[in-house]
Amino acid sequence: MAVERESSARPAPPALAPEFAALYEAHGRQIFYLCLRLLSDPGKAEDATHDVFLKAWRKLDQFRGEASWLTWLYRIAINHCRNLQQNWAERHIQPAADDSLLHSTAADTDSPLRVLELKELGERIQRTLDTLSPEYRLLLLLVADAHLSYEQVGQLTDQTTDAVRGKLHRARRAFALEFPKTA
């Protein structure tokens, strides 16, 4: 009996502190989704989500409570993904997205976006986002989070609320133009 008890008494796997676990449960999905769509790679998104929360843990004493936990985490995630993309871009030549094409092309952004196969939706969204400029991609992803106001999106992207509205209009148009091409 004693032997059985000894063999089953394995050390418990480490668990997150309850408060930090609550933070992770509340915002882990939002951070993972942003990383996934910015980095276009599930493996990199996993690593990035881990790193973002680890950085948050290390910087916990710097959190002043002026921003919400979500915007604070988003800021860490945006900077982290930017650094990763910059490192990648330094090693690869990337063609810049030509936004001028979007200005000259008429697109009916009021039409709904139709999807027949939902199982392919994630892939199609990714391919569409990958054609957009990094700025438009980030704007759309942040605005899509209903928990963020335009003002908070402006703070996260270092621009005014009016600028967010103007660029968002063009970002929507760009997305609406590109999405049907992924079918």
Place this chain on the structure above:
Amino acid sequence: MKPPSSKLEHRQNEQTAEARQTQAQAAGREFASPEEMLRFDAARTEVPETVKARLADSLEKEPPSEARASWWRRLFL
């Protein structure tokens, strides 16, 4: 002879299969805006369980910080 409950079960199975087929056919949907589509996609994207486990492992290796602990207490307790 089959008991009546088996007949009922068979009919229920048929109905479930029909419902599944209809659901699959109607799987396509429309989104009013890219944000709505992204919101839908985000809601059905699951974070791999490994992230939480890795994070717990990493945090265990982090040195304790009194400044962090006091902040934590002030914010949550």
